[in-house]
Amino acid sequence: MIDHITVAVSDLQKSKLFYEKAFVALGYSLSFGKEDVFWAFDVNDGLFEIMQSNSEAPLTRIHVAFRAKSKAEVDGFYQAALDAGARDNGPPGPRPAYAENYYACFVLDPDGYNIEAMINEALEAS
Template sequence: MSDNNPSILSHVSIGTNDFARAVAFYDRVMATLGYGRVLEFPHAVAYGKQFPEFWVQTPLDGSRANVGNGTHFGFIAHSKQAVHAFHEAALAAGATNDGAPGPRPLYGEPYYGCFVKDLDGHKIEASFWDTSMGGSHGA
């Protein structure tokens, strides 16, 4: 990993019980943020800009995938419009609304984001930090 990569994590993975449906969903919503497939295997696809940072896969042990209570995955949006596009694409692809796009000052004045639950029930988020407003990142 390059020293100028702002990420603090190498990657995360989520399980799915319907691989083709999950990949079609993430192809659609990740594109709204400018992210796409960077690696593909028969039962796993990784999304990112340069690196495989977010994996969607069937569980390696052959058991059913399940959702982690209290777990969610946040993606960086580069504008408020991208947050709205992510939310709209997710809902159109079958996600459940879990928080419409908008500011949430309790996360910090610069925060603007949305939450949905994907087709397997994983909570995902897209957020934009308006650095012109000042304030710090937190949530």
């Protein structure tokens, strides 16, 4: 399952206003974010995020995070992706800056896109 997708935008404020209005028809709403950096919209069981394209965040123009069922799956994805030719963009490990129980890895696919496998155990427990 996809947990979240992040796309880089040229004008964060303009895109935020656009998605706030357009997502009303789908029942989606703004969830959280940080002014001048990114905004996340709750889209049912996942997040759609927009990020200022000149942000210093370690993301690429498109970022996809796949939700794993365990830390072992995150670890397995990381190794399988490297074996398949991906480049390391962050080894498996805790990411407390994201959330207390967030564990993830990051790889760059053949086109250089940032692909993540993650688990947020707090979400899995609820």
